[in-house]
Amino acid sequence: MDTDIMTIKEVASYLKITEKTAYRLTADGEIPGFKVGGAWRFRKQEIDAWIDERLKSGGKSD
Structure with missing residues (x-):
């Protein structure tokens, strides 16, 4: 079963950004x-x- 829930690492990869940037954008x-x-x-x-x-x-x- 595939899930539509992603981790910070997965969303960073999906958006082609660094994990650090993903954390910052999420926190903001x-x-x-x-x-x-x-x-x-x-x-x-x-x-x-x-x-x-x-x-x-x-x-x-x-």
Whole structure:
């Protein structure tokens, strides 16, 4: 069974950014994520929606 939940390492790889950048963007509320036992987790469909929003806004943050 495939899951749509990704770790910080997986989301960093998916976005082709460093883990450090992924942590910073998540902590700043830029990337939608949630914590489970102190570790960040991300729903793939929310990451895809976040990407779509960035594309619609020309890559600018809200």
